[in-house]
Amino acid sequence: MAICFRVPPSLPKSRCFDFHFSSRGQRNSSSVCCSQSGGKNDEADSNAANKVKSKLSEQSSWEAKDSEGKDYLYKLGAEADNMNIAVGARAGVIDDLFTGNFLGKDSDIVFDYRQKVTRSFEYLQGDYYIAPVFLDKVVCHIVKNYISHLMNIKVPLILGVWGGKGQGKTFQTELIFKAMGIEPVIMSAGELESERAGEPGKLIRERYRTASKVVQNQGKMSCLLINDIDAGLGRFGNTQLTVNNQIVVGTLMNISDNPTRVSIGQVWRESDITHRIPIIVTGNDLTTIYAPLIRDGRMDKFYWQPTQEDIVNIVCRMYEKDCITKDAVIRIVEEFPNQALDFYGALRSRTYDRSILEWVNEAGGSENLGKTLIKQKKEGKLPVFTPPLQTVEALLESGYDLVREQKLISENKLSREYMKNMDDQ
Numbered sequence: 001m002a003i004c005f006r007v008p009p010s011l012p013k014s015r016c017f018d019f020h021f022s023s024r025g026q027r028n029s030s031s032v033c034c035s036q037s038g039g040k041n042d043e044a045d046s047n048a049a050n051k052v053k054s055k056l057s058e059q060s061s062w063e064a065k066d067s068e069g070k071d072y073l074y075k076l077g078a079e080a081d082n083m084n085i086a087v088g089a090r091a092g093v094i095d096d097l098f099t100g101n102f103l104g105k106d107s108d109i110v111f112d113y114r115q116k117v118t119r120s121f122e123y124l125q126g127d128y129y130i131a132p133v134f135l136d137k138v139v140c141h142i143v144k145n146y147i148s149h150l151m152n153i154k155v156p157l158i159l160g161v162w163g164g165k166g167q168g169k170t171f172q173t174e175l176i177f178k179a180m181g182i183e184p185v186i187m188s189a190g191e192l193e194s195e196r197a198g199e200p201g202k203l204i205r206e207r208y209r210t211a212s213k214v215v216q217n218q219g220k221m222s223c224l225l226i227n228d229i230d231a232g233l234g235r236f237g238n239t240q241l242t243v244n245n246q247i248v249v250g251t252l253m254n255i256s257d258n259p260t261r262v263s264i265g266q267v268w269r270e271s272d273i274t275h276r277i278p279i280i281v282t283g284n285d286l287t288t289i290y291a292p293l294i295r296d297g298r299m300d301k302f303y304w305q306p307t308q309e310d311i312v313n314i315v316c317r318m319y320e321k322d323c324i325t326k327d328a329v330i331r332i333v334e335e336f337p338n339q340a341l342d343f344y345g346a347l348r349s350r351t352y353d354r355s356i357l358e359w360v361n362e363a364g365g366s367e368n369l370g371k372t373l374i375k376q377k378k379e380g381k382l383p384v385f386t387p388p389l390q391t392v393e394a395l396l397e398s399g400y401d402l403v404r405e406q407k408l409i410s411e412n413k414l415s416r417e418y419m420k421n422m423d424d425q
């Protein structure tokens with residue numbers, strides 16, 4: 001690709017830089033040709049002048065294309081794959097299923113692709129309790145978006161569910177999807193950044209359109225869920241704002257302003273008309289996110305902090321299989337106040353430790369455990385695992401263990417010890 005820079009006549013030279021990019025976006029060679037403004041007419045200068053002229057005529061043709069509404073510059077930049085997000089397809093970097101015009105047709109590829117990004121929640125087995133306030137908020141947001149055309153009001157496309165860590169924002173949202181028969185498209189914070197500029201923004205648009213295809217082809221409701229958005233987009237202390245952060249914010253703002261017209265290409269097509277798909281984002285602190293994205297017209301906000309009653313009801317359902325009574329659950333919850341929902345799950349899991357060690361002994365001890373386990377599993381000869389008999393005392397005991405570990409982490413800040421010298425600098 002060639003990029004032309006013009007410098008004002010006050011500067012001694014006008015320069016034309018030719019940058020050559022590898023398919024991975026690194027500049028692998030560059031040539032710089034310079035011509036002195038009003039300088040001697042030697043051969044090199046005349047070549048350079050011709051080159052500048054041809055670049056300028058090329059540039060004016062881009063401008064003409066631009067005025068026709070075609071982003072020609074973008075196409076010309078196809079060699080520079082840090083500018084062209086379609087290049088990943090050629091380089092084989094992006095999964096083939098993400099590329100091409102799969103969204104325009106209902107082929108097997110579309111189906112495979114959708115299976116990869118949508119979630120069917122087989123792992124959510126058993127009974128769970130969903131806090132009523134949480135349920136109402138999420139259901140209302142989804143329904144409101146699906147029937148927004150029937151109402152004469154402006155409905156924010158995005159719902160931002162935020163609050164303390166491990167309080168069940170994601171888990172309960174997924175439970176609600178399952179209960180409502182929604183096939184969501186899920187994204188996580190890690191997908192909001194990429195080594196390639198523009199990729200995450202494109203991914204969001206693709207996922208949004210995939211959700212639209214679920215509605216169109218499957219007749220099912222869908223929703224785009226972005227987990228832990230602040231971990232990917234938020235600015236904490238000295239974190240850097242990247243080009244991709246800006247593009248992702250811009251993309252989400254644009255989708256929420258034009259939810260039924262989401263394009264992934266350069267030219268608007270009929271297939272760019274999409275269904276309006278509600279978006280739900282979860283996060284811990286939405287103040288770390290670019291304010292215009294979370295303004296009320298774009299994002300409905302919901303601060304989730306379970307009450308004591310919610311926690312007791314959720315934990316009761318969690319411990320139901322262990323025949324722990326509601327009174328016992330209340331005792332446990334009161335013993336460990338200010339703990340997230342996640343704590344009560346971890347506490348139950350801790351009580352399994354002793355049984356697991358006994359099971360390991362039965363399986364032949366820890367020596368060569370890997371091999372023995374694989375062999376026994378293959379032959380279907382694994383010893384039977386007997387879950388521990390849960391008692392309130394055992395649960396309280398593992399709760400104290402967890403709290404002890406939490407305290408150790410916050411008291412022994414070893415990084416301070418190890419990085420003493422860095423603090424002094």
Ligand SMILES: Nc1ncnc2c1ncn2[C@@H]1O[C@H](COP(=O)(O)OP(=O)(O)OP(=O)(O)O)[C@@H](O)[C@H]1O
Nearest residue numbers: 128129164165166167168169170171314341342345
């Ligand atoms: N309604 C529920 N029933 C049973 N378990 C639950 C429920 N809600 C939350 N949990 C438990 O709490 C854990 C943490 O939930 P989740 O990951 O949704 O929290 P979060 O608020 O999204 O956390 P973070 O902000 O750290 O991402 C879950 O893995 C699950 O074990």
